Amino acid sequence: MPVLLKPQELHGLVDMESAIDAVSEAYRGAVEFPVINAPRRRVHAPTGVRVSNFPGGVHSLGVIGSGTRAELVRQADGNQHYDFREHPVHVLCDSNTSQLMGIVLGEVTEKTLGPSSLMAFRTAATSGVGFRFLAPRNAKAAGVFGSGGQAAYQLLALLTERPQISKVFVYSRSPENRKAFAERYSKLFGVDIQPVEDARAVVEPADVIVCATNTNKVLFDGAWLRPGQHVTGIIGGNIQLVEGGFLKQSRRELDNTTAQRANVIVTNLRESILSEKQGDLWEPLEKGLIKLADIFELGELAAGDKPGRTDETQITYHKNNNGTGAADLALTTLAYRKAIKAGRGMDIAM
Structure with a gap:
């Protein structure tokens, strides 16, 4: 059964070394089968609200899906400012069966550093x-x-x-x-x-x-x-x-x-x-x-x-020019599986 994970259930699960290994595997897999990964796609509202979408997958981890996030962007004094940033949402599907594995709300954080800047x-x-x-x-x-x-x-x-x-x-x-x-x-x-x-x-x-x-x-x-x-x-x-x-x-x-x-x-x-x-x-x-x-x-x-x-x-x-869905889903899948093992999350009746 698919599982819904909330932001507070993602903390304290993944260390940096494991994350680097997973992202490396994501990029390696995308070279072997390029159409499993894609550049991000962004759309903008006239108000400066921007939505970024990240489709991709890591077949060796058994996952395919997408991530999306919204933010309010403002430019001032030669720098980019974010007046509001919404939690990202990742949808994880099984790359063998297409079945929904989970919906993950929020940012995966490194277990020693905790919440920080988005992404x-x-x-x-x-x-x-x-x-x-x-x-x-x-x-x-x-x-x-x-x-x-x-x-x-x-x-x-x-x-x-x-x-x-x-x-x-x-x-x-x-x-x-x-x-x-x-x-x-x-x-x-x-x-x-x-x-x-x-x-x-x-x-x-x-x-x-x-x-x-x-x-x-x-x-x-x-x-x-x-x-x-x-x-x-x-x-x-x-x-x-x-x-x-x-x-x-x-x-x-x-x-x-x-x-x-x-x-x-x-x-x-x-x-x-x-x-x-x-x-x-x-x-x-x-x-x-x-x-x-x-x-x-x-x-x-x-x-x-x-x-x-x-x-x-x-x-x-x-x-490091932009994020990709493969990298996002590699990291999110690591956290998802550790969270499931720890008994976190809520079953979603489909």
Whole structure:
């Protein structure tokens, strides 16, 4: 019988390592059978209300279905703000029989961090797959842009894949926020986190640079990068906001120089770069600075079809450009099965 799970029943179930493994499996499966996954699709109301839909599945986990979420988006001061965000809803069906397995209301959260920014867990687990294949094996220091829940989740994913990292430099617009972030997560993660005064102080000492902000502006000059560094960016696209008149230009956080200097560029889905004209990679593609054929997909790394980092002097770049249904359903299915085992949820009589 199908089961309904409510938001409070999703807490404390899934750890980051398991999540990264599940998302890696989701992308690997989508390479083997591409039509089980698809880019997100967004629609907008004139008020700024946006609904994002994520169809997909992970056949090795026996699941296919979709996720949907709504939010009220506003642009101000070069940043994207969310005046309201509704709980996401995921519909899980059996990928062998088509029978409904469950309806999951709410966000799956990492068991040690708990509730945070919307999609922070799935986004970080996806970055974690990129860290697994692209971050320097001997990385000792990290730089983080952002001091909110996304930044905390991204850092946890990085430390899960590169636990030897012992020093972190964090920058955000608010001195108070970056100081609070450093104090809180130094204790929680057991690493030395230092708040810094500008972007360059994040980039120059870091082996891995993680961007986890809500900015619409470029965060740093790609000319600052040195051989051997890895960069992860998590902003996707918002061409619909541009076409709807809410924004003057596409959202971005990384400049053309970063793309041009990278020896390896990986994105979640190449199709989304084109369909959403995602600024960080669309503009350098349009200007001929990079070629689409030279951009790998995350699933190709997970499946072993393409190499990740092959040289410790390479600059590597993962554009975690948007979520996919396969990744969402992998994480949600993990939580669903653990919740069922723990006796949570309510049977749905069909």
